[in-house]
Amino acid sequence: xxxxxxxxxxxxxxxxxxxxxxxxxxxxxxxxxxxxxxxxxxxxxxxxxxxxxxxxxxxxxxxxxxxxxxxxxxxxxxxxxxxxxxxxxxxxxxxxxxxxxxxxxxxxxxxxxxxxxxxxxxxxxxxxxxxxxxxxxxxxxxxxxxxxxxxxxxxxxxxxxxxxxxxxxxxxxxxxxxxxxxxxxxxxxxxxxxxxxxxxxxxxxxxxxxxxxxxxxxxxxxxxxxxxxxxxxxxxxxxxxxxxxxxxxxxxxxxxxxxxxxxxxxxxxxxxxxxxxxxxxxxxxxxxxxxxxxxxxxxxxxxxxxxxxxxxxxxxxxxxxxxxxxxxxxxxxxxxxxxxxxxxxxxxxxxxxx
Ligand SMILES: NC(=O)C1=CN([C@@H]2O[C@H](COP(=O)(O)OP(=O)(O)OC[C@H]3O[C@@H](n4cnc5c(N)ncnc54)[C@H](O)[C@@H]3O)[C@@H](O)[C@H]2O)C=CC1
Ligand SMILES: CC(C)CC(=O)C(=O)O
Ligand SMILES: [Mg+2]
Numbered sequence: 566x567x568x569x570x571x572x573x574x575x576x577x578x579x580x581x582x583x584x585x586x587x588x589x590x591x592x593x594x595x596x597x598x599x600x601x602x603x604x605x606x607x608x609x610x611x612x613x614x615x616x617x618x619x620x621x622x623x624x625x626x627x628x629x630x631x632x633x634x635x636x637x638x639x640x641x642x643x644x645x646x647x648x649x650x651x652x653x654x655x656x657x658x659x660x661x662x663x664x665x666x667x668x669x670x671x672x673x674x675x676x677x678x679x680x681x682x683x684x685x686x687x688x689x690x691x692x693x694x695x696x697x698x699x700x701x702x703x704x705x706x707x708x709x710x711x712x713x714x715x716x717x718x719x720x721x722x723x724x725x726x727x728x729x730x731x732x733x734x735x736x737x738x739x740x741x742x743x744x745x746x747x748x749x750x751x752x753x754x755x756x757x758x759x760x761x762x763x764x765x766x767x768x769x770x771x772x773x774x775x776x777x778x779x780x781x782x783x784x785x786x787x788x789x790x791x792x793x794x795x796x797x798x799x800x801x802x803x804x805x806x807x808x809x810x811x812x813x814x815x816x817x818x819x820x821x822x823x824x825x826x827x828x829x830x831x832x833x834x835x836x837x838x839x840x841x842x843x844x845x846x847x848x849x850x851x852x853x854x855x856x857x858x859x860x861x862x863x864x865x866x867x868x869x870x871x872x873x874x875x876x877x878x879x880x881x882x883x884x885x886x887x888x889x890x891x892x893x894x895x896x897x898x899x900x901x902x903x904x905x906x907x908x909x910x911x912x913x914x915x916x917x918x919x
Contacts, residue, residue: 566599567869570630572623572659574608575643575652576842577852577905578636584854584909585634585861591913592865592874603630607659608638608652608842618655624662632868633663633835634860637842648710661702665827665835666727667734668701668806669863672793672813672823677886681818681895688792693816695789695796696742698735699806701827703727704757706803721757723802725764732768734828735800736775745776745797749785749805761802782809789813810839819894821853824860826867834868836860846893850904853892855882858912881915 571586573579589600605623612618618638627633638652648654674682674693682689700723708720732748739746748765750758762779769777780788782805788795789809793816801809814823820840827835838856846852862878865871890911891900903911 566601567632568601568603568630570603570605570627570633572605572607572633572635574636574638574842575610575640576637576844576847578638578842580850580905581838581852581854581857582634582636584905585857587909587913588858588861588878588916591916598871598874607655609640609643611655612643612646612650612652618650618652619658624659627659627663631833632864633659634864635659635835635837636857637838637840639842640844657706660827660835661707663833663835664702664829666700666702666829667731668699668825668827669738670697670699670806670810670813670823670825670839672697672810672817674817675883675886677883678818678822678895680897682816684790684816690794693793695793695813696738696798697806697810697813698731698738698798698800699810700727700731700801700803704803721755721802723757723761725760728761728764729768731800732765735798736768736772739775739798740772743797744774747785747796747799748777748779749782749799749801749809750779751782752779753781765800785809786812789816814839819853821856821892821894824856824863826860826863828867832868834864836864850906851893852905853894854905854909858882858909877916877919878912880919881912884915885911
């Protein structure tokens with residue numbers, strides 16, 4: 566029995582989590598593969614009900630689970646609250662509380678979505694496969710911040726051990742891929758980036774079989790579009806990884822296509838699509854649930870060692886796309902437009918056929 570904590574959150578969060586649960590239920594085999602779901606309150610809805618974005622009980626349930634699946638948190642309703650009680654603090658609190666320091670964000674183009682990518686076909690070539698390894702529980706999102714009269718500040722701080730552990734994840738992962746790591750920083754200006762670069766270079770000595778190069782973040786933002794094939798694994802800080810992965814998602818068609826796995830020192834992982842709560846389409850059956858469904862595949866692979874079932878989910882998604890079904894964000898001429906709920910049903914239908 567695998568215990569899964571579900572954190573639907575706000576906006577489109579509950580709708581996409583519903584589709585993910587359908588898929589997990591389709592994977593269940595009594596006596597063999599069973600899931601126990603516990604719904605957890607976090608984000609804006611938790612503020613409304615309890616006055617706090619992450620009630621202690623919610624974190625405790627996640628800590629007692631084998632994996633956590635989150636939809637998204639936040640929305641305009643809570644935008645004017647003070648920083649410490651905003652919904653987004655629930656997300657940071659969960660990631661930090663679970664100790665998941667390595668956020669893996671794979672930007673892989675399904676061949677069926679070549680036309681949804683804004684890149685020219687000759688740039689896409691055989692396809693796109695870039696993995697962003699983002700440090701998740703340090704850096705500027707967790708640094709000292711505050712107000713001082715008419716000034717405000719946030720601080721970026723990284724220690725050598727923090728950079729070493731994310732570097733090891735990046736190099737170990739690159740060994741299973743195309744053996745290339747690009748470390749992205751802003752070492753021409755930031756001291757924290759200089760420490761980042763020195764530490765990555767030092768760790769790289771233990772991986773002579775993996776090629777390492779360094780790149781400034783502004784250049785990387787441009788190179789991702791100019792020639793994504795130069796990248797295999799990108800390792801970078803919390804904020805740079807946040808921004809570059811949203812950019813990378815468009816190369817493969819949509820923000821609604823990018824899943825993520827956040828891992829720490831144990832097998833318990835935290836899984837979520839990389840997008841937010843999409844308030845502009847919330848409650849309209851328009852959200853693409855595939856990033857969340859693909860996050861479920863990552864959960865099965867990384868936390869439960871159910872590799873075959875993870876592959877099945879990815880094959881079902883590919884087949885649904887092959888047969889021309891599209892949510893609005895990836896819609897093209899001559900394709901069949903479907904909503905969130907129908908897309909979830911289709912993945913389940915195709916899964917049952919495999
Ligand atoms: N992991 C999380 O919970 C995250 C939460 N947020 C929060 O979400 C709220 C909205 O933030 P935004 O900057 O608008 O980013 P967003 O990622 O929610 O939306 C950006 C754009 O992408 C579209 N989009 C996002 N997910 C989609 C999906 N699955 N299918 C189709 N279209 C999709 C939205 O409709 C919107 O036009 C804010 O409160 C923000 O703080 C933002 C990012 C991550
Ligand atoms: C609250 C933000 C740090 C969430 C976000 O944009 C992300 O993790 O991608
Ligand atoms: Mg983001």
